[in-house]
Amino acid sequence: MPARTFIDAIRDTLVLEMRRDETIIVLGEDVGKKGGVFLATDGLWAEFGDDRVIDTPLTESMIIGASIGAAVNGLRPVCEIQFADFIFPAFNQLVSEAARMRYRSNNGYGVPMVVRAPYGGGVHGALYHSQSVEAFFTHVPGLKVVIPSTPYDARGLLRASIRDEDPVLFFEHKKMYRSVRGEVPDTDYVVPLGKAAVTHPGSQITVVAYGLMAHYALEAADRVADDGISVEVVDVRTLRPLDRETVLDSVRKTGKCLVVYEDNKFGGYGAEIAAIVAEEAFDYLDGPVTRVAGPDVPAVPYNHVLEDWFMVSPEKIADAIRKLAAY
Amino acid sequence: MTETRSSDGTLAASVGLSDADLVEMYRYVALARALDERMWILNRAGRIPFVISGQGHEGAQVAIAWPLQRHHDWIAPFYRSIATCLTFGMSPRDILTAQYATASDPSSGGRQMPGHYGSHEHNLVSVSSPVGTQLLHAVGIALAAKIRKTGQVAMTSMGEGSSNQGDVHEGLNFAAIHKLPFVFVVENNGYAISVPAAKQVATPNVADRASGYGIPGVVVDGTDVLACYAVAKAAVERARAGDGPTLIEAKVTRLTAHSSDDQQTKYRSEEELAAEKARDALPVFRRQLQDAGVLTDEVEAQVAADITAAVDDATDYAETQPDPDPATAMRYVYAEDVD
Numbered sequence: 099m100p101a102r103t104f105i106d107a108i109r110d111t112l113v114l115e116m117r118r119d120e121t122i123i124v125l126g127e128d129v130g131k132k133g134g135v136f137l138a139t140d141g142l143w144a145e146f147g148d149d150r151v152i153d154t155p156l157t158e159s160m161i162i163g164a165s166i167g168a169a170v171n172g173l174r175p176v177c178e179i180q181f182a183d184f185i186f187p188a189f190n191q192l193v194s195e196a197a198r199m200r201y202r203s204n205n206g207y208g209v210p211m212v213v214r215a216p217y218g219g220g221v222h223g224a225l226y227h228s229q230s231v232e233a234f235f236t237h238v239p240g241l242k243v244v245i246p247s248t249p250y251d252a253r254g255l256l257r258a259s260i261r262d263e264d265p266v267l268f269f270e271h272k273k274m275y276r277s278v279r280g281e282v283p284d285t286d287y288v289v290p291l292g293k294a295a296v297t298h299p300g301s302q303i304t305v306v307a308y309g310l311m312a313h314y315a316l317e318a319a320d321r322v323a324d325d326g327i328s329v330e331v332v333d334v335r336t337l338r339p340l341d342r343e344t345v346l347d348s349v350r351k352t353g354k355c356l357v358v359y360e361d362n363k364f365g366g367y368g369a370e371i372a373a374i375v376a377e378e379a380f381d382y383l384d385g386p387v388t389r390v391a392g393p394d395v396p397a398v399p400y401n402h403v404l405e406d407w408f409m410v411s412p413e414k415i416a417d418a419i420r421k422l423a424a425y
Numbered sequence: 426m427t428e429t430r431s432s433d434g435t436l437a438a439s440v441g442l443s444d445a446d447l448v449e450m451y452r453y454v455a456l457a458r459a460l461d462e463r464m465w466i467l468n469r470a471g472r473i474p475f476v477i478s479g480q481g482h483e484g485a486q487v488a489i490a491w492p493l494q495r496h497h498d499w500i501a502p503f504y505r506s507i508a509t510c511l512t513f514g515m516s517p518r519d520i521l522t523a524q525y526a527t528a529s530d531p532s533s534g535g536r537q538m539p540g541h542y543g544s545h546e547h548n549l550v551s552v553s554s555p556v557g558t559q560l561l562h563a564v565g566i567a568l569a570a571k572i573r574k575t576g577q578v579a580m581t582s583m584g585e586g587s588s589n590q591g592d593v594h595e596g597l598n599f600a601a602i603h604k605l606p607f608v609f610v611v612e613n614n615g616y617a618i619s620v621p622a623a624k625q626v627a628t629p630n631v632a633d634r635a636s637g638y639g640i641p642g643v644v645v646d647g648t649d650v651l652a653c654y655a656v657a658k659a660a661v662e663r664a665r666a667g668d669g670p671t672l673i674e675a676k677v678t679r680l681t682a683h684s685s686d687d688q689q690t691k692y693r694s695e696e697e698l699a700a701e702k703a704r705d706a707l708p709v710f711r712r713q714l715q716d717a718g719v720l721t722d723e724v725e726a727q728v729a730a731d732i733t734a735a736v737d738d739a740t741d742y743a744e745t746q747p748d749p750d751p752a753t754a755m756r757y758v759y760a761e762d763v764d
Contacts, residue, residue: 123572149572155602160561160595167565170550171499172573175565191592194555195562203543203551204534205757239758263760 102282105275107249108138108214110282111256112176116146119174122260125152126161126178126214135180136216136275162188162213166196166265169211176260182217182269183229183397196265197240212259216272217245218310218360219392220409223272224400230309230361230392235267236338236370242266242291243337247312249280251335254289262291271310278313294341296348300330303419304348306371307358308334311410315358318415327423337367345371346379353384354422360410363391385425390418431718440651441658444719450487450650451714452728457483457508458707459732460517461681463740464524464539468685472744473524476685477540482612483508484706485645485675486582488653489610492661493580499566501550501559501581504540505612509582514547517739527746528753535749557583557590560609564596567605567664578664582610585674586617588631597670601638604669608660611672612647614679619692632674640670647677650710678704 102110116122124139124146130153133140143151154161158179165175179185185192192213199207219228236243244259244266246252252270259266297312298319307315312333319329330348334340349355355375357368372387390410392398398408437444461480468476479486486508490500495514502509507520519531523542526535532542532551543551550562563581570577587593588611600607611631615622628634635642641663645656653675660671678701682689690698714720720728 121573155595155598157595157599159592160564160599163558163561163592163596164565164568164599167501167550167562167567167579168569168572169565170562171566171569171575171577171579173569187591190555191558191561194553195558198553199551200757200760202533202537202541202553203545204530204532204536205761206531206543206545207551208760242759 099281099283101279102249103276104249104252104270104278105136105138107252107282108256108270109140111253112139112142113145115257115260116142116150121172122174122176123150123152123168124176124178125154125165127154127156127180129153129178134178136272138214138270139178158184158188159191162191162196165211166191166199166209169209170207174210174260176212176214179213179215181227182215182231183226185215185231189234192235192241192265193238197238200264201240208263209265210263212256212266212268214268214270216275217269218271218273219398219405220273220310222400222402222405223398225397228398230359232269232337233361233365233367236367240264241338243269244291244335245269245271245309245337246335247274247309247333249278249282251289251295253282254287255291255335258288258291261288266291269309273310274313289335291336292339292341293336294332294334294344296330296344297333298329298331300328300352302328302352303354303356303423304330304332304345304352305356305358305415305419306332306334306345306368308337309360311358311360314410314412314415317412318419321412321416322419322423325420327419329419340374342374342378345375349375349379350382353382354425355383355387356390356415356418356422357387358390358410358415360392362394363389364394366391385422388418388422390415431721433718436651436713436717436719440655442654447714447719448724448728450491450654451710451720452732453487453508453512454483454650454707454710455728456517456732456735457487457511459736460520460739461507463521463736465681465685467524467740473539475539476524477504478681478684479505479507481614481678481680481705482647484650484710485612485647485653485677487512488650489580489582489657489673489675491654492658493578496548498577499548499550499563499579501563501566501579502542502552503556503559503583503587504552505584506542506552506582510542510544510549513549515542515544515549517735518742519544521739521743522746525743525746527743528749529746556587557592559583560593560596564600564605564607567600567607568603570606571603576665578606578608578661580608580610582612584617585611585613585622585631586620586625589625597638597640597672600670601640604667606664606667607670608657608664609670609672611674612677613674614677616679616683618683618687630674632672635672640672642672642674644674644676647675648704648706648709650706677706680705
């Protein structure tokens, strides 16, 4: 089985899906000849041409809004927002339009489309090339939100997202694009949306994470193993719809839950996981549901010392695990 | 179908239509007005909580939708598009069940406020309340039509107030770049709720902006139904031929308050409101057709009787339709499995 980088898995999946289904189009800024600023769409324009790989003007709201229309009229757009930080001009189209089209038309219209966007910090991207924006969208019924952490999942989840009948936001941690490798089978497999994965079995503490933090959680689990702490890591993979049962089953087994996310702590996506665990697994808890997350400053600062201060790291997670284990 | 005897067909021929077409256009203009007036009566009688009206826009709406092909072309309408939706195939029952928000309301099953029409069956995109957003949907529909080579044209309409939204700029620019089969209609009634056009647009016409996108911009008198038709026909032909979008600005009037929750005498004078009545396309079109011998007394009486019957039927129907069941309110957040 070939080992692929995270970004290669994404690009190859786009190619394979576009060959399979000619209604799929890709549109976004610099996605054509250049192949995207991270090269996630490299080679697509050469193979599929101007009609199916469209370089748009710098108009995020148009990218999303026109994709909604194209989806209504028989295409499956996969659009790219160059950085998740720049998605906000399209917030109205995503939240007021894409998310509500099916509900408000009483199932008259659906919007099968995927919005891909690189997110996350730790790459010297500063305030506007580092953000984690998932919580803005996981809040919205009608949207699905996916954050893969491995090349295998990236392929399987991107396939599932493209084949889904509803709008899916597919966030890719940019630090993982070339630093994460993994085996990707050449089969036409799909990783269904709404299924979490237990990526490290353990018995004493459940750590729930996604994206880059799913990797850091695994590193932290290895570190604390030396201290005799057995950690179970749950990678949620799909943030909405959330696989509650896998999270709750793990917490009911371990009795302790640490939620890790890179976004600002207050009101972040992990707060919802913590609330669900507190509501539905309270009787099983032997300690407070705890969070490790980014500090509550508006965004990630540039200077590397400041960036390190902001970023959740395996060390910070390991410290939190030790503290919770001792509770 | 109505045949007139005293007409020599000159008027209809001047725009490439038949007398029967003109009578049908008149029927839709008058039907939209009658339905709209019924909505206000029902609101004042306490039967429906809210009305947003298309009165004053109907002539332009019917005329501009006329050259589009039902069940083939697309329209992304807005909340005043009652006449547009009727012309494109929705029925008076469809319009009034939306006012009553019944389970059978085909626009939304009672989920949306009145005025938020939509019908997949008729290629009418579901209307939302944030204004101007639908332009991008129509542009995307046109993009898909071009890529899929369907020969479809997509049209959207909105007021001049909505035309200031950023989405309009982004969408017109893209549609122009790719010469999409798209027609943008601004129904300029002079007011964005209470704010007059002079405080919304610095140029005399919204259509003046078209040159900035490299597309034609046409101003047409919305009181003149046949002029609106001619302009729309040219724009649709241009779009279908692959020559790109057109911006049509129809100068219409708003005969009612913004909505049933608005008191327009607070910001419009009695003199202005009285003068604007002269710009109502319905009596102007009626007189034009009468003068040309197209609309005889006999035909007009029949049309009026048909409309009264249709509006009464729609009212009686909507009055008796059940409310949606709260047990269904969680449905269609996402697609449901069909297997």
